[in-house]
Amino acid sequence: MQFNEITGAEGIAIMPIIAISSDSYIRLTFERFRKITFVHLVSGLDEDKPAMLQKGTIFTEITGYTEWVSETTPTISIGWDWMIQPPQEKEGFYKRISEPRSNLMLIDSQQQDFGPVKTAMLIETVIDEIVWQNVIQQYISKRYTY
Template identity: 40%
Template structure:
């Protein structure tokens, strides 16, 4: 794959193997002001949820952000990630937003994002 570059539509196009080789670094995390699962009239359990944003130090910068909630087993991804990345196949054709989102979730599985997010949330809010 050639070196990724920023395209006119704002995406950075690269293949999945290249993405796996680019380290991502925690930028910021925060708590939601009104989580969707918040306590309502005592009928639901309170849920802590928020967001996290990660970037590369490569050029152009890759950005990935996603929402999370805290479950009994720890921080869990919710929904699909948001990103400036468009993954491409071996012929340099876009995989499309849905397939790219699915592969970004796979990329997140290779990261220790829960620990870094927890440390940041703890230092920011406690």
Template identity: 40%
Template structure:
């Protein structure tokens, strides 16, 4: 039996959804929007020769960041980033799609699929101030 995801106020977000046998936590989009995500870890890529293309330029500084929920079972979302230039300023930018133990479901509790879930996770991550937290973690860890 799956555990429920509960807000600190005690309100059940996703009913009987929780950690499933396949390792995913299934929840709907509304529950995802309400769950707080906090920074867990960020780091630089170990292989400096693995240069990623970002836009029209090439960035030699790339890494990863991982965020988790404050509810149980723990939701985990991680993604890659590069430092690129935007309007003449250095900026952390997401590369590719996030990796997660989340599978979003529709109103009938049917999986939305990997691609749709990843796209909706990006929309949720756009609300985070992840660039600042990631920059602070990288500076603290490597400076």
């Protein structure tokens, strides 16, 4: 992927163009990634697969998935799996339980890939800083209300 700096009418540098690389990744620096706004696309519940703990008892977890997309063109997609922890007070707590899935590859200032492991770790730091749990809870409540 090339970073092309666009210069506006007054000669002021504008953000580089975002493009898809030949390997289908969108490459950005971590600093640029942090400036992008993501919106919720979809979330859903996984099918329940209870595990037998003892005769007559079943242990169940409520787990699901979520997908968020950027408002850029082309679109950056980030998804992860979550579960609802047992309620501590009034409501359950949504917790991320997987590495993020994304079409994003983060790069350094010399445009060298960080690689999938470091990219996932940096994306996780951003996910864990935002308040996504309330958005998913509201979406799931509406989607699965009969």
